[in-house]
Every structure is written in C-alpha cells, then in structure tokens.
Amino acid sequence: MKYISTRGGIETLSSAQAIKKGIANNGGLFVPDHIPLLTDSLFDKLAKMDYAERAAEILSLFLTDYDKTELLIDCRAAYANFDTNPPAPTVKMGEGKYMLELFHGPTCAFKDMALQIMPRLLSRALKMTGEKKTAYILVATSGDTGKAALEGYRDVDGVRIKVFYPVDGVSDIQKLQMSTQQGSNVSVQAIEGNFDDAQNGVKRIFADKEFNDKLREQGYILTSANSINWGRLAPQIVYYISSYIDLYNMGEIKRGEQVCFCVPTGNFGNIFAGYLAYRMGLPVKRFICASNKNNILTDFFNTGVYDRNREFYQTSSPSMDILISSNLERLLFYVCGKDRTSNYMKQLSETGRYEIAEQELEEIRKIFVGGYTDEDGTLSEIKTTFQDTGKLIDTHTAVAYRQAEQYAEETGDKVVTVSTASPYKFAASVLTALNKKVKGSRGVLSPLYELSDQTKTAIPAPLASLQGKAVRFSGSISKEAMPDSLLD
Numbered sequence: 001m002k003y004i005s006t007r008g009g010i011e012t013l014s015s016a017q018a019i020k021k022g023i024a025n026n027g028g029l030f031v032p033d034h035i036p037l038l039t040d041s042l043f044d045k046l047a048k049m050d051y052a053e054r055a056a057e058i059l060s061l062f063l064t065d066y067d068k069t070e071l072l073i074d075c076r077a078a079y080a081n082f083d084t085n086p087p088a089p090t091v092k093m094g095e096g097k098y099m100l101e102l103f104h105g106p107t108c109a110f111k112d113m114a115l116q117i118m119p120r121l122l123s124r125a126l127k128m129t130g131e132k133k134t135a136y137i138l139v140a141t142s143g144d145t146g147k148a149a150l151e152g153y154r155d156v157d158g159v160r161i162k163v164f165y166p167v168d169g170v171s172d173i174q175k176l177q178m179s180t181q182q183g184s185n186v187s188v189q190a191i192e193g194n195f196d197d198a199q200n201g202v203k204r205i206f207a208d209k210e211f212n213d214k215l216r217e218q219g220y221i222l223t224s225a226n227s228i229n230w231g232r233l234a235p236q237i238v239y240y241i242s243s244y245i246d247l248y249n250m251g252e253i254k255r256g257e258q259v260c261f262c263v264p265t266g267n268f269g270n271i272f273a274g275y276l277a278y279r280m281g282l283p284v285k286r287f288i289c290a291s292n293k294n295n296i297l298t299d300f301f302n303t304g305v306y307d308r309n310r311e312f313y314q315t316s317s318p319s320m321d322i323l324i325s326s327n328l329e330r331l332l333f334y335v336c337g338k339d340r341t342s343n344y345m346k347q348l349s350e351t352g353r354y355e356i357a358e359q360e361l362e363e364i365r366k367i368f369v370g371g372y373t374d375e376d377g378t379l380s381e382i383k384t385t386f387q388d389t390g391k392l393i394d395t396h397t398a399v400a401y402r403q404a405e406q407y408a409e410e411t412g413d414k415v416v417t418v419s420t421a422s423p424y425k426f427a428a429s430v431l432t433a434l435n436k437k438v439k440g441s442r443g444v445l446s447p448l449y450e451l452s453d454q455t456k457t458a459i460p461a462p463l464a465s466l467q468g469k470a471v472r473f474s475g476s477i478s479k480e481a482m483p484d485s486l487l488d
C-alpha cells in the first residue's frame with residue numbers, strides 16, 4: 001500500500017516513509033491510496049482475537065511494508081501498559097447505549113491508544129528506511145497529546161521530543177503531568193497563545209525549508225506525533241472495529257447491524273479513524289461529531305461552511321478547544337478529491353474560510369451529523385449521568401454523551417459514545433458539576449482526592465503518582481520564539 005498527499009502531487013511513499021515524514025511536501029496529509037476491506041472471514045478471525053492481535057491484524061492491512069510478526073510484538077507491548085483487559089472495553093450504559101472507554105492507558109486519555117504504539121512504529125520506520133539521523137518529534141498540544149507523546153517517546157532510541165502547549169489552555173493536572181515528565185530525550189515548552197497558535201507555530205517550523213536544513217546539518221530530521229501523522233491515525237481505526245466486534249460477542253447486536261458512534265471531537269483525528277473503519281466496511285449508520293462551545297464543526301456539518309473567523313472559547317473540555325480541525329482535510333480528500341481539497345485548504349489559509357459544494361455536503365451528511373454541548377449542558381450531563389447510572393464521566397465524554405442521548409432519543413439507534421478521558425484528569429470541573437467544593441489543600445491534586453472521597457472511586461495510579469514529583473520544565477515563551485527554542 002502506498003501513501004499519497006491529500007493535496008495531490010507526485011509524492012508516493014511507503015507507510016514507514018509516511019510515518020517518518022509526518023506531513024507531505026505540499027503541506028497535505030498522507031492518506032492510503034486505497035482502503036482495505038473488512039471481509040466476513042477477517043471479521044470471523046478478529047472476533048476470536050484479543051485486542052493486541054486485532055490491532056496487529058488491522059494495522060498490517062495498512063502498513064504493508066512492516067513485518068507482521070514485529071507488529072504483533074509491538075502491539076502486545078503497547079497495550080500491556082493499560083490498566084484494564086481489554087485495554088479499550090465497551091461498557092453498556094443502558095438499552096442501546098454504550099461507552100467505548102479509551103482512557104485506561106498510562107496518561108488516562110485516549111491519546112495513549114495511538115501514542116503507546118506509534119513510537120514503536122517510528123522506531124521500526126527509522127530502521128526500515130536506513131535513517132542515520134535522530135528523529136526530532138515536534139508536538140503542539142492542547143493538553144492530552146503532549147503528555148501521551150512524552151510518555152510514549154521517552155527514552156526511545158534515535159528520537160528526541162519537544163512539546164509545545166498553550167500556557168493558559170491546559171488544566172493544572174495536564175500542566176503538572178507534562179512539567180514533571182521524566183526521560184533524557186524530552187523537552188516541554190509553554191507558549192503564550194492558544195492551541196492554534198502552538199499548532200500553527202509547529203506547522204510553520206515544518207514548512208520552513210531553511211530551518212529544516214539547519215537542523216539536518218546538526219543531525220536531526222523533524223517529524224510529528226500529532227494526529228496529522230499517519231502513525232497516529234492508523235492505530236485508532238482498530239478500536240472502532242474492536243468495539244463493534246465486542247458488541248457482537250456480547251450479544252448486543254446482530255452481525256451486520258448498524259450502530260452509531262458519537263465522538264467528542266477536536267482535531268477530527270479520532271472520528272476520522274472511525275470513518276476509515278466505516279469505509280473498510282464496518283456497519284456504521286452515523287458518526288455524531290460532538291463539539292463544545294467552539295462549535296465550528298457543528299456549523300460545518302449543518303451548512304457546508306467552515307469559518308474560523310470567530311471567537312475562541314476556553315471551556316471545561318480543553319482538548320476540544322480547537323478552531324482548525326486538521327484531519328477534516330482527510331475527509332475532504334475522500335469526498336471532494338485532491339484538487340478541490342487543495343483549493344479549500346488554500347482558501348482556509350488565506351481567508352480562514354471555505355464553503356464546500358452542495359452535493360459534497362450532502363454526501364458528508366449521509367454519514368456525519370454534528371452537534372454541540374455548551375458549558376451548562378456539559379456539567380449537568382456529568383451530574384445526571386452520575387446520579388442515574390453511578391458512572392463518573394469527564395467533561396469531554398459528557399459533551400459527547402449529551403449529544404448521543406439526544407440523538408438516540410430522536411432516532412432509536414444504538415449509539416456507542418467514545419469516552420476519551422478519565423474523570424480524574426478533569427477533576428476540578430467534575431467536582432463543580434457535582435456541586436462539590438474542593439476542601440483542604442493538597443496542592444494541585446486536591447480536586448482528585450476530593451473527587452475520590454465524594455464518589456468512592458479510586459484515583460488512577462498514573463495521576464496519584466504525580467504527588468511530590470519534581471517540576472523539570474517551567475516558564476513560557478512567545479510563539480515567535482518557538483524555532484529558537486528548538487535549536488537551543
């Protein structure tokens with residue numbers, strides 16, 4: 001299988017090359033040149049496998065240049081770091097209502113699903129392509145990616161990693177998680193600005209040829225760990241298929257029965273991986289794209305207009321506070337083709353806006369529907385869900401669960417809500433939702449202890465262990481200073 005750019009051009013790469021490179025020469029994102037099929041016999045085979053085996057099996061369809069035995073070794077190692085078995089369980093919430101829990105990894109957010117395996121894929125890619133230089137991973141994060149990437153890449157051979165985050169755009173816990181990161185090859189830097197400033201800064205660095213030459217002379221090649229990298233996206237296809245198979249094995253659905261997935265969305269990476277599973281043949285009726293108050297995607301799915309000229313809000317679900325959903329470009333590629341996608345992306349960078357054609361919107365709306373939950377709705381969803389089911393959910397999951405419940409009520413469809421973070425990662429907001437105050441002063445971790453006391457649930461070990469860890473990275477810089485901080 002070969003990888004091509006969403007914006008066309010002649011660049012054609014193997015998956016190892018695409019994973020090493022991150023972004024295409026013309027600024028486009030890499031996509032597979034065809035989509036493999038989820039056949040009946042493959043379904044039967046997967047149904048008898050555990051998660052790591054399913055992951056290796058599905059990844060091998062896309063990463064055809066990788067050795068399948070090595071893929072299985074890597075998947076086993078990656079998903080052994082999770083505190084549940086299976087690592088991504090599908091839990092029944094009520095009749096026709098399910099939660100796909102993706103937060104049982106070492107950093108308690110769904111990014112672990114990809115970032116525990118991706119460094120292993122990159123490490124192999126460097127060997128497979130005979131790379132002698134050090135891969136320098138650049139990450140812009142709105143919180144969860146940064147920690148998950150640091151944790152995934154720390155002390156991996158042949159790799160350095162630098163993470164940029166918006167100084168006021170992440171939670172205290174996220175900040176503490178990143179600033180205390182261990183590892184000899186890691187660096188963390190706060191940026192004055194919002195997530196888009198950090199992400200655009202990283203994109204500019206990638207696009208700056210002169211700067212890249214300078215780094216190369218010093219023995220480094222730049223690559224990304226953001227969800228624009230194919231190595232991030234591919235592992236995310238797995239849990240959609242795996243969750244469907246689990247529902248089938250649980251007797252909740254018949255073979256071939258359609259289900260819906262409701263996904264709390266920011267950069268559009270998670271939900272796009274689901275779309276690829278659907279294109280492989282997974283019986284999905286609809287993807288519900290759930291946004292918070294930054295509802296640019298809701299508007300897009302309703303009107304076909306993507307317009308980032310709007311106010312940016314900081315919400316209680318910061319990992320979704322995004323105005324440029326980079327992976328939407330990949331969906332445009334499949335629906336509108338490379339030329340029109342190129343054109344839309346050009347308009348977006350020049351005017352901050354584009355409008356797709358009517359028939360393109362119609363095509364997209366056959367499978368996607370958008371909806372958003374405001375701040376009050378998010379908090380009240382956490383409260384009612386806890387009261388009604390005893391289940392504690394985080395702010396991001398709550399944004400989606402509210403949309404899922406509304407959609408299910410209107411349609412009667414079975415809906416799997418994708419749960420993307422542990423409630424403990426956003427403990428202060430969850431406590432507010434439950435009308436509880438934070439008592440005592442046990443530092444940044446006070447809300448976690450309080451939440452644990454109040455709900456009689458346990459703090460996940462990776463968060464509890466933050467207590468007393470030394471801060472290694474502090475201070476903030478302007479976005480203009482990002483390239484220099486890299487050379488330092």
Ligand SMILES: *Cc1c(COP(=O)(O)O)cnc(C)c1O
Binds near residue numbers: 109266
């Ligand atoms: C990253 C993240 C999201 C958004 O996922 P995208 O792939 O960027 O759409 C949602 N929830 C949480 C908790 C996240 O960390």
